[in-house]
Amino acid sequence: MKYNLNINNQQHSIEADADMPVLWVLRDLLAMTGTKFGCGKGLCGACTVLFNGQAIRSCSFPVSAVGDGEIVTIESVDVSEPYAENGRKLKAAWSEHNVPQCGYCQSGQIMSAVSLLENNPKLKKQDIKNAMTGNICRCGTYPRICKAIESVIEIKEERND
Ligand code: FES
Ligand code: FES
Structure with a gap:
């Protein structure tokens, strides 16, 4: 599937399976490696990013659930408004x-x-x-x-x- 994702106030076009976790998209497809893989089960918080201003565990959040939502990562949280x-x-x-x-x-x-x-x-x-x-x-x-x-x-x- 093709997805257009708003990540750090930039549009990114990617192809991925619907159930691919956002963490995989960030690290493997977009080379944004500031977000870390810890447990892969939503238990440790190493993979935390903002989704529409809320902290989510990106290892357990499928890319198909992002839609028009906004993802912000550690790479730009100090320059991305309103955060x-x-x-x-x-x-x-x-x-x-x-x-x-x-x-x-x-x-x-x-x-x-x-x-x-x-x-x-x-x-x-x-x-x-x-x-x-x-x-x-x-x-x-x-x-x-x-x-x-x-x-x-x-x-x-x-x-x-
Ligand atoms: S890697 Fe542990 S909560 Fe995501
Ligand atoms: S796991 Fe080493 S600083 Fe937190």
Whole structure:
């Protein structure tokens, strides 16, 4: 089947089986390898991307379900409106707090964090831990992930965004 996909604000024409996961499209057909394969079963969060602003597990999301929807990946979340502000702040916070260890899970972590902030403008610190539990980190970077997200929320609270 032929599909025209909106990925990172660009149209991409691809041919794929209807049940091909979006993760395969990104990595194997479009060479966007920032999104990672972990479990392949929707359990670890390594493959998280935004679909119409919501975090989805791209390993378990078939290309035939994308339709006219918009996919945003780690490669452009800091320049793609309307996510760019949170994407930029979170990427900077990840760097400032030295979050990654091996780094493998981190693109999925950032994409989940962007979705969290986009969909919860009044998010408080205590909500973060619960919200991020679906993204597994075998290196145990959870405390630094929470600190990085908290630092962005503090900025938002100071500005009353
Ligand atoms: S690779 Fe998709 S959730 Fe683990
Ligand atoms: S930084 Fe290694 S798995 Fe998360």
